Amino acid sequence: MAEDAIDERLLAAARTCVLAYGVRRTSLTDVARRAHVSRPTVYRRWPDVRTLVSDVLTREWKTVLTAGGRVPVTGSGRERLVAGIIAIAEGMRDNSVFRKVRDADPEHLLPYLLDRLGTGQRMAIDLARRGIADGQADGSIRPGDPARLAHVLFLAVQALVLSAMAGHDAIGREVMREELRTLADSYLRG
Structure with a gap:
């Protein structure tokens, strides 16, 4: 999968998490789960x-x-x-x-x-x-x-x-x- 496509999926998943839980309750684990990628994939792109x-x-x-x-x-x-x-x-x-x-x-x-x-x-x-x-x-x-x-x-x-x-x-x-x-x-x- 192209890097840009993964980034888009992660941003879309993060958006969905923010809408569902708010900023405070959104975690990188939630984002990874929603985007169907591993946590290390998220951490390679965003530190927090x-x-x-x-x-x-x-x-x-x-x-x-x-x-x-x-x-x-x-x-x-x-x-x-x-x-x-x-x-x-x-x-x-x-x-x-x-x-x-x-x-x-x-x-x-x-x-x-x-x-x-x-x-x-x-x-x-x-x-x-x-x-x-x-x-x-x-x-x-x-x-x-x-x-x-x-x-x-x-x-x-x-x-x-x-x-x-x-x-x-x-x-x-x-x-x-x-x-x-x-x-x-x-x-x-x-």
């Missing part, structure tokens, strides 16, 4: 479950960012970026893995909120940076360092999305969409 789960979360980020980046929108760079931000935020809110981690193992998110950015977060910031540069080129986004603007915008959107997930019933989809639109559009317009 935390690293494997981080790779699963990065993969989920890629899925959400790819879907959000395909939003068919015409208009200015700012309008396209705001539409993409809304689509990505909704994708995060609806993503079953992110919901499970937030609900069952919120402490797993703390390093990514307080200490450092993860790979998926850096990918999101880079996507926003490119969108900001496009909007600045057409004059629809205010001047400023695109990397700095993207970073601040990401942190604001991330806080809103995580908070909205906590109050899912209080902050419905339409309210979140409108508030995100106002937040992002106002910030980018300057």
Whole structure:
């Protein structure tokens, strides 16, 4: 079996385990069993479950960012970026893995909120940076360092999305969409 195929099976098995048990209760043994491989096969690729789960979360980020980046929108760079931000935020809110981690193992998110950015977060910031540069080129986004603007915008959107997930019933989809639109559009317009 090709190495990439084994990696895919292991990532899929880890995703299934996280959904079933949460991060804390997922073990490399569970992942190996679900993927129908030996434990040494898993250990050769990932030294521990935390690293494997981080790779699963990065993969989920890629899925959400790819879907959000395909939003068919015409208009200015700012309008396209705001539409993409809304689509990505909704994708995060609806993503079953992110919901499970937030609900069952919120402490797993703390390093990514307080200490450092993860790979998926850096990918999101880079996507926003490119969108900001496009909007600045057409004059629809205010001047400023695109990397700095993207970073601040990401942190604001991330806080809103995580908070909205906590109050899912209080902050419905339409309210979140409108508030995100106002937040992002106002910030980018300057």
